[in-house]
Amino acid sequence: MLFIPFPFVVAILLVVLFAGAARRNDESPGNVPFLALILVSALLSLLTGIRWGYGVDGIGYVAPVVAATLPPLAYLGVSSLIGQSGLPPALRVGLHTIPAVCIILLMAIRRSTVDIALVLVFVGYAVAILLFMRRGADALRLAPFDGADSAYRAILFTAFALLFSAAVDTFIFLDLNWANGEYAVTVVTGANLVALGIIAIAVASASRSHAPAELASARLTSDLTDHGIEIEDNGSDSHEGMNDIKDSTTFVSVQTLMESQRAYRDVNLNLNRLARKLGIPTRQVSTAINRATGKNVSQYVNAFRISEACGLLTTTEKPVTEIMFEVGFQTKSNFNREFRRMTEMNPVEWRDRHGRKT
Structure with a gap:
């Protein structure tokens, strides 16, 4: 009877998730790093199945290098929604290949330190996120408002998934050194199941949250202006009253834009675009x-x-x-x-209760 390791099933499901996420973004550019993260996760799950399911120890030379690319992809996916890096894309991507290169070097000169290095990479990127x-x-600030809260939660899941993976790697390292791998297979199988759930939740939001096409100059201008404000605010303790006035004036401007121009109708509206x-x-x-208001934007x-929407319904x-x-x-x-969060009912229930039918 053919034996199919559970990580293979995980890999297949991740590929299906990737196909669904990529298809949803046909009409606009998706979050490429997050999409790549799904594929790399599928590859890593496949390699895990080959190593632990069929005992192919040679995979141990490849899997750590693949694993080292996961945290940078998660970080790049997050930074694409934050838009704070002024580095050229090629240089930014190049810098984040350093962890994989370091793992390759350690595999060649000191393999015993690879697991420790991977844990440091996962924890370091999780903390950065x-x-x-x-x-x-x-x-x-570059994520459209309708999905910003969902993307935020997905990113937190992603960061904690990296910390979880670091904990699993630490356990496996200790198990292999102290118990000759007695529990390694069980832990790897369980970890894949948990990782699938976490990645699925993250993909559901992150694959729909991407920065719409923005002019690079506009993004750079916003970066520089924000930096100037931060410098000004560092010495603003004695100007709290002026800050209150500034906040009030700013809020009135935002409120006017929302009410008179209905700027909220822009489906691609995000914090960066609103500020501009x-x-x-x-x-x-x-x-x-x-x-x-006590609310986020x-x-x-x-x-x-x-x-x-309530009025139209x-x-x-x-x-x-x-x-x-x-x-x-x-x-x-x-x-x-969002409708249920604000009204405690869905749109159809709202319309029915107010005498309208769908």
Whole structure:
């Protein structure tokens, strides 16, 4: 009877996930690093199955190098939604090949240190991602608002998945050295199952959250302006009153843009684009909204969208999907989630309760 290791099943499911995620992005550029992360994860799961399922020890020379590419891909996927790097794309990608190159060198000169090096790579990138996300969903200034909160949660899952993988690698290293690998196979199988769940959740959001085409000059201008604000704020303790006035003025400008121009209807609206419309740095916009409303920017913008959607559901016979696009949402899942979060019912229930039928 043919034996198929469980990691093979995981690899097949990951390829299916990749196909679905890539197909959803046919009309706009997807988050390439996140998509590549799925494929590399599938390859690593396949290599794991060959090594532990069929006892092919030679895979041990390849799998660590492949594993070393996972954290940089996760980091690049996150940074593409944050947009803080001023480095040329080729140089940025080149820098993140260093972990894989180091693993190759260690495989050649000191193989016993490879596992420790991998743990350091996974932990280091996980910490870097978590530091990126310390501002919450507002850190994702290039992610469209309708999916920013989902992308934020997915990124946190990704960071903790890297920490989980580091813990698994540490356990396997200790098991191989102290117990001759007695528990290694069981741990590897279980870890693959958990990793599949984590990656699936991350892909569901991250594959739909990508930066729309932006002019490089506009992104660079925003980077420089934000940097200037940060320098100014470092010495702003004695100007708290002026900051309050600045925040109030900024919030009024944002509110006016939302109410008079209905800027929230732009399906690709993100923090970077909103800041450029106002001519105000992104950090100043997010800080003003946070202080005035207690919400992050995506929640604030989506509140306008849901408010208009409620009105359209009540006063028109338009289909729910048409209303969803009209008010600025791109996906039904995000629309339904935000609608339920604000109204505690789905759009159909809202329309039924207010005397309208779909």
